[in-house]
Amino acid sequence: MDETSDYPLALEGPGTPMVRFLNVSKRYGALMVLDNLHLDISEGEMVSIIGPSGSGKTTVLRMLMTLETINSGVIYVDGKPLTHMERRGKLVPADARYLRKMRAKIGMCFQHFNLFPHMTALQNCMEGPVQVLGLSKDEARGRAEELLAMVGMIEKKDQHPSRLSGGQQQRVAIARALAMRPKVLLFDEVTSALDPEVIGEVTNVIRKLVAEHNLTMLMVTHQMGFARDISDRVCFFFGGKIEEQGSPQTLFGNPRRDRTKQFLSAIKEAG
Amino acid sequence: MNWRWDLAWQVLPHLLEATLATLAAAIIGYSIALVGGLVMALGQRTPSRILTVAVRETVEFIRSTPLVLQIFFIFFVGPQFGIRLSPWVAGMIALGLHYSAYMSEVYRGGLEAVPRGQWEAALALNLSTRSTYMRIIIPQAIVPAITGIGNYLVGIIKDTPLLSVIGVAELMHTASSIGAENLRFLEPYTIVGLIFLLISLPASGLTRLFENWLRRKLGMG
Numbered sequence: 001m002d003e004t005s006d007y008p009l010a011l012e013g014p015g016t017p018m019v020r021f022l023n024v025s026k027r028y029g030a031l032m033v034l035d036n037l038h039l040d041i042s043e044g045e046m047v048s049i050i051g052p053s054g055s056g057k058t059t060v061l062r063m064l065m066t067l068e069t070i071n072s073g074v075i076y077v078d079g080k081p082l083t084h085m086e087r088r089g090k091l092v093p094a095d096a097r098y099l100r101k102m103r104a105k106i107g108m109c110f111q112h113f114n115l116f117p118h119m120t121a122l123q124n125c126m127e128g129p130v131q132v133l134g135l136s137k138d139e140a141r142g143r144a145e146e147l148l149a150m151v152g153m154i155e156k157k158d159q160h161p162s163r164l165s166g167g168q169q170q171r172v173a174i175a176r177a178l179a180m181r182p183k184v185l186l187f188d189e190v191t192s193a194l195d196p197e198v199i200g201e202v203t204n205v206i207r208k209l210v211a212e213h214n215l216t217m218l219m220v221t222h223q224m225g226f227a228r229d230i231s232d233r234v235c236f237f238f239g240g241k242i243e244e245q246g247s248p249q250t251l252f253g254n255p256r257r258d259r260t261k262q263f264l265s266a267i268k269e270a271g
Numbered sequence: 272m273n274w275r276w277d278l279a280w281q282v283l284p285h286l287l288e289a290t291l292a293t294l295a296a297a298i299i300g301y302s303i304a305l306v307g308g309l310v311m312a313l314g315q316r317t318p319s320r321i322l323t324v325a326v327r328e329t330v331e332f333i334r335s336t337p338l339v340l341q342i343f344f345i346f347f348v349g350p351q352f353g354i355r356l357s358p359w360v361a362g363m364i365a366l367g368l369h370y371s372a373y374m375s376e377v378y379r380g381g382l383e384a385v386p387r388g389q390w391e392a393a394l395a396l397n398l399s400t401r402s403t404y405m406r407i408i409i410p411q412a413i414v415p416a417i418t419g420i421g422n423y424l425v426g427i428i429k430d431t432p433l434l435s436v437i438g439v440a441e442l443m444h445t446a447s448s449i450g451a452e453n454l455r456f457l458e459p460y461t462i463v464g465l466i467f468l469l470i471s472l473p474a475s476g477l478t479r480l481f482e483n484w485l486r487r488k489l490g491m492g
Contacts, residue, residue, distance in 0.1 A: 065395055103397045114392035118410050118489035128396035131406065160490025180396060 009086050011079045018043040018216040019064065019184060024073035026059055026240075033059050035240040037073070041184075044214040048227035048248075051237035052263060057220045060237075061186045064218065065108045066099050077105050078183055104132075107182030111189040113169040115161040121148060121172045122157040125179045133180065140179075147175035151205045167198030171205055178209075185209075187219040191226075199223070206230065224267055228252050236260045279458040282449045286462050289445035294470070296362065296441055297428045303367025304423065308374025312382060313404070315375075333372035339433050341365045346437040362434040370427050374420065381416030382408060414486060421478030425471050442466060 007022060017040035026034040034056045041047050049057040062068040064075060066082070074091060075082045084091040085098040094102070115124050125144035129135040135143070148154045151171040161169050170190055177185060187206065191199045203226050209215060210230050221227050227234055228248040235245040236259075244257045255261050314326035333341070345354075346361040356364070385408050393403040413420075432443030446463045450456035 065391075067391055067394060100397060100399075103394075106395075108391075108395040110388060110392065110395075112388055114386075114388035116389065116392070116407055116411075120490070127406065128398065131399070131402045132397045162490060177395070 007074045007081075007084070007091055009081070009089070009091060011076050016079050017041055017076075018045070018078060019218070020076040021060070021063075022074045022076065024063065024075060025071050026056070026063060026068065027071050032240050034063075037240075037242070039235065039242065041216055041218060043183075043216055045232045046210050046217045046219070046230055048231040048234045049218065049220045049237055050222070050224065050227060050234060050263075051243075055237040056240040057237045058188055061108065061188050061218060061220055064184070065106055065186060066103055077102060104180070105183045106186065107177035107180050107184070108186040108188065109170065109173050109177050109190050111192050113161070113166070113173045113193075115169050115173055115176070117161050120158050120160055121153055121164070121175075124161070124172055125176045128176065128180045144175065144179055147178050148172070150178075150208070151175045152201070165198060166194045167201045170194065170202045174202075174205055174209075182215070184216045184218065187217065187221070189220050189222065191221065191223055222267075224252065224264070236263065238263070275455070275458060278453060278455060279462065282446075282453075282459050283462060285445055285449060286442060286459065286466065289440060289442045290466055290470075292439070292445075293428070293431050293441040296359075296366065296431045296434055296439065297424075299363050300366035300370060300431070301424055301427050303363065304370035304374045304427065305420070307367055307371030308378050309409075311371055311375035312378035315379065316382065330372045330375055333369055334376075338365065338369045338430060339436060341369055342433060342437055358434070358437045358439045362437060362439045366427065366430065366434065369430075370423055373426075374423055377416045377419035377423070378412065380419070381412035381414070384415045385411045410489060414489060417478075417482045417485060421475065421482060424478060425475050428470055428474060429467065 011017070011020060019039070019041040021037045021039040024034060024037040025032070037056075037060070039060070049060060051057050059068060063070050064077070064082070070083055074084050080102065081091055081094070082099075082102045083094055085094045086092075115121075116127065119127065122141065122144055125147060126137070126140040129140040129143060130137060133140075145154060145157065148157050151174055153168060153171050153175065156164060156168060156172075161172070164172065174190075190206075191202055194202065203223065206217075206219075206226075207230055210217070219227070219231070231248050233245060234248050234251045236243050236251060236255075236257075238259050244251060244255060244260045251260065252264065255264060311326055311330055315323050315330075317323060342362060342365040345365045346356065346358065349356055349361065389407055389411065390403070393407045398407065431441050434441055435444035435447065438444065442463050446456075446459035449459045
């Protein structure tokens with residue numbers, strides 16, 4: 001990452017997005033995964049990212065979760081730079097301490113759930129609040145039980161992940177992420193590893209979140225129907241760029257770009 | 272072949288006494304190795320390239336040279352550098368370090384077997400590096416490593432006789448002294464063999480029980 005003196009030190013004023021990707025590029029060696037990405041996400045907005053594999057969509061989430069570094073540009077979260085920090089009036093790459101502070105604003109749910117197998121559902125949801133937020137065990141348990149009830153997993157709270165189905169594990173994983181009270185929640189293909197008959201139990205939880213909470217959400221998905229139902233905006237990624245974006249009605253109902261049309265019709269044919 | 276029961280009964284109490292020393296040596300050495308091995312395994316995972324290489328080379332060096340040489344070296348060469356240790360202390364350091372090096376490889380394998388997704392989940396929850404290791408990674412790394420860790424318990428018990436070369440009065444040393452006194456080695460050495468068998472077999476059995484218990488406790492059965 002370069003020193004990026006031309007970028008603003010902070011985003012202010014009305015209309016400040018919750019997340020802003022400004023000129024963000026990501027390369028793996030010679031391979032350009034994301035090319036000059038510009039993407040704003042408003043507070044409370046639900047944005048879905050669709051596109052063929054290798055189009056860079058998961059990388060967008062991973063960069064935002066700081067699982068990946070970026071090669072150029074700046075990502076802002078909640079008005080402050082995420083990938084960089086201010087040092088003597090300039091933006092320099094963020095250090096570990098700053099990243100840890102900023103990371104608290106973001107939560108993530110993974111394709112393969114990544115629950116901690118040696119902990120029960122409840123313990124999974126208490127781990128972050130106790131170890132990171134410094135909540136007492138009782139406070140953390142209360143918060144975790146409330147969230148497990150919300151995702152319909154309270155009866156299974158004392159089960160280890162190995163005793164739970166994929167859909168149940170993913171619901172616990174959503175509760176675990178929510179227990180940290182993030183401002184931005186990322187869903188990385190959270191239904192891709194699930195059997196078809198349990199996809200609904202996970203999508204229903206996400207629907208509920210959209211309806212009842214003012215969380216900012218960014219979701220990579222292959223469930224076109226689901227994306228169409230719940231998103232405020234859909235971004236179609238192709239070759240490391242946003243090929244087309246718009247409201248779900250427009251993007252799915254009346255796509256303008258050829259690649260979007262091709263992709264959507266290929267998906268439709270596949271089933 | 273003439274087995275002398277009278278001699279066998281006569282030497283048995285001395286050998287049982289020495290068994291305590293053998294057990295103590297094994298337990299102390301093993302405890303050092305359990306902790307030392309983990310330190311050596313984690314030492315190879317720091318961001319510091321120099322530290323990683325230094326620990327890696329140390330482990331390789333220890334694993335590539337005989338234990339008996341390491342025992343001799345610490346006990347006989349140490350004093351030249353002003354490090355004077357009793358046979359027990361020198362022996363425990365040598366045995367502990369030797370097995371730490373082997374144990375570190377088992378831990379390393381266990382740590383590498385923890386899926387990347389666990390690290391990512393820990394990071395997404397914003398856990399500190401310390402919490403990530405202590406609460407997420409190490410508990411999971413122990414489970415696949417436990418068979419190897421258990422095997423080294425039997426290994427270290429069987430290697431304690433090497434301490435006799437610097438005069439630690441464990442089983443082997445005691446049996447040899449008794450044999451030399453009586454000019455008969457059949458009875459003391461046979462009894463030593465039986466005692467080792469009686470220690471090693473339950474030890475590996477207990478290890479297996481512990482392994483199953485741990486898997487269940489961690490919900491990974």
